[in-house]
Amino acid sequence: MHRFASTAKPLAGCASVRGMKQHLHSLAASAAHLGHVAWATTLTTLLCASLVLGGCKKAAPGGDTATLLSASVAKQLAPDTLAIVDALTDKTEVFGFFDLGQPLPALATSMGFDKALVDDVLALLESRAGLQLRTVQVVGMAKLSAKSPVFFFPGAAGKTGKSELGFTQKHNNADVQVIGEAFTTNIGTMLVVGEEAAIKGYLDERAAGGHSLSKHKPAWVKQALTLASESSAMITVDGDMMRREAKADGEQDAAGEAARRIIEQTASLTLAVAATGFRWELAAKPGAAAAIAGDITSMLALGQTGMQAEIAKLAEQGGEAAFGASLLRTYGTHFFESIEQSVAGDNVSLRLPFRAPPEFTLGAAPALAQHVAAPGEWMVTQLNLGAPALATMLKYTDVIGKPMDLAGVAKDIQAFMVAQLGVDFTQAQAATIAVAGEVPTFSIINAAGTTVDPGSLAVGQRKSFGDMIVAAVPWGAVIHGAKHADVMAPALAAGVPATSLTSHALLAPKADDPTIMLAAADLTLAPAELRAQMGDKVPVKAVYARMSMKGIDVEVHATPGKAPAIKALIGLGLGAAQDQARKLYEGRNSLPLDQALGGVVAHHQVQLLVKYLTPKDLGDDRLGFSIPMPSNTGAMRTQIGVAVVGILAAVAIPAFMQYMQRAKDTKALQPQIAAP
Secondary structure, three states, X not given: OHXXXXXXXXXXXXXXXXXXXXXXXXXXXXXXXXXXXHHHHHHHHHHHHHHHHHOOOOOOOOOOHHHHOOHHHHHHOOOOHHHHHHOOEOOEEEEEEEEOOOXXXXXXXXXOOOHHHHHHHHHHHHHHHOOOOOOOOEEEEEEEOOOOOEEEEEOOOOOOOOOOOOEEEEEOOEEEEEEOOEEEEEEOOEEEEEOHHHHHHHHHHHHHOOOEHHHHOHHHHHHHHHHHOOOOEEEEEEHHHHHHHHHOOOOOOHHHHHHHHHHHOEEEEEEEEEOOEEEEEEEEOOOOHHHHHHHHHHHXXXXXXXXXXXXXXXXXXXXXXXXXXXXXXXXXXXXHHHOEEEEEOOEEEEEXXXXXOOOOOOOOOOOOOOOOOOOOEEEEEEEEOOOOHHHHHHHHHOOEOOOOOOHHHHHHHHHHXXXXXXXXXXXXXXXXXXXXXXXXXXXXXXXXXOOOOOOOOOOOOEEEEOOEEEEEEOOEEEXXXXXXXXXXXXXXXXXXOOOHHHOOHHHOOOOOOOEEEEEEEEHHHOOHHHHHHHOOOOOEEEEEEEEEOOEEEEEEEEOOOOHHHHHHHHHHHHHHHHHHHHHHHHOHHHOOHHHHHHHHHHHHHHHHHHHHHOOEEEEOOEEEEEEEOXXXXXXXXXXXXXXXXXXXXXXXXXXXXXHHHHOOOHHHHHHHHHOO
16 A cells, blocks of 8 residues: 555645646756656656557446546546546545556456466455456546545455455445555445545545535546546646645745746646656636746746756766766756647646657677687676667667757767776677686677777776776677786687687577577586586586577587486476475465465466476487567567666666776676676
8 A cells, every 4th residue: 555655646746836846847857867768768668558558448438427528538538437537526636547558467468477377366366355356457546635545446346345355344334344554445346445544534525425526626527537538647636735735835946936826826737648748737727827837937947947057067077977967968958848838728738748769679699609708618698788789778768859869978978988997888789798717707799890989998908997807809898807817818818719608509690580698508617616516416518598589498418318317307396396386276265365376376387387398309418498488569579678778777887887986806796797
């Protein structure tokens, strides 16, 4: 419940002067940061996928609410949306929806979950917890008076009093299910969830027999639902609540005064989110729209002024701060320029349009270990970043408003990398981690044919960062611990070393199926201690793996004559797991609910493990495994790509830069390398 409530609070926060400033001033400046743009891109693709996968909307007939809407608007609303609004009382101050795009089971299977697993879990929740989730497609939220939000799940109402998750009590002749800190009740076929005060307050208001919200404030409901019909998510705030919250707000600066004037003249404020962008709709009091539009323009101007002051401050600091100023200038300016404002009658609209990001694709990567400079390597993993990494990353940040000219951003990033590290990583096509003995080496592989930027290290030169060293090589750069400098020097001087790890056909580039990751391990070259621990228990010579958008292929090379023994050992392990999971599954109705759910999940997951991990005999002491990727739509693949790029932009790259500057010991690198 706390998680639900915390989600609603920032959306409703624009009800106060401080909240209005955050949405139209502070939020605008901070969202201009590259990391926030990447996050917004990920949100856009998730919403886009929701629209693509959901198909056409078709609303069920409503009560009082249906009479407010045209047939075309009602048809575009998600099923059961009108039922949620009909259940709202005249004390409602905030309400909203999130459209899943399709019923929950279909959404889960489209995201790659096994259909049989989804069906079994839903059936167990229906029979043991009284939760009917099969038809849920839209989730509603409402805030009543000063209470915390309540959430509506149409079609999810179950057998109150039959659930094993809690106990039942009565309130105003209604059954209330208590599950920890959450309280639930049924309104017809709709499940309503909230904290105790919110649920009991909602039932009290219904028992009092007041007007429905649609009869009490029809104009507000009509405007909000019209926006909801065009969106995947919507939340709307009543003007009376905004004014009450504003009285307790002590903001006295220019932006605060402008926000206060806007709130005083606003009947309601609605935020809608669709695959095409954000839209804020302010319903003004009669004749006040022009004044509100003027105050919004003033607030945006103040936001731009504040951003320019921050840019100047960062630029004066130089180094990383100056680099941040460059990004803020480019993305922040574009953010403000992309906001569209319009006035129609008594309505003031603000739009922040999105463009659909390109579908995620992978460039052809070099063969595994082609550029690894570690003597005596026995394990190598290579990640394909795209071709090249910077261009791939930047195109996913250019989704707001009109297309941006990012040549200047690319140049600034390139100059910053060279100044900080001495090597240009912006053309990186792949990254490789090689292990020789217990010495890890990190390599950056630039795209073929790229030139070295003036001012960067010449081939053969090195630059120290604490206990780490960056060495420039013809194909990119190698990073290793300073204490291994003597070990690495001969390998770097010799260029690319010869290695048996590059010769396997599974590791060769495939033009029709670009790789995400390649890996190889020759255990005959592993440290003596590791080989001693394995002994005869693991009769494996080498392992090769390839991961692409189509799936994962693994090949295991056994010691001579031991492939049948390995296959039998794997079969015994899978068989034992299958037997244990089957017992849990067959006895699920007699187990506590949490154990029963675990048994259902284990049963289906083990079936997949047996299907994909039972090895195929490839001959010549070789065993093979193939695990296909779930078949998803292009939108889902784009989500994966944008998520990867967003993580790189917001987490991985800054963390790596920080580590390079603060590294104290080579061992500190090992857990980071091992992390997935």
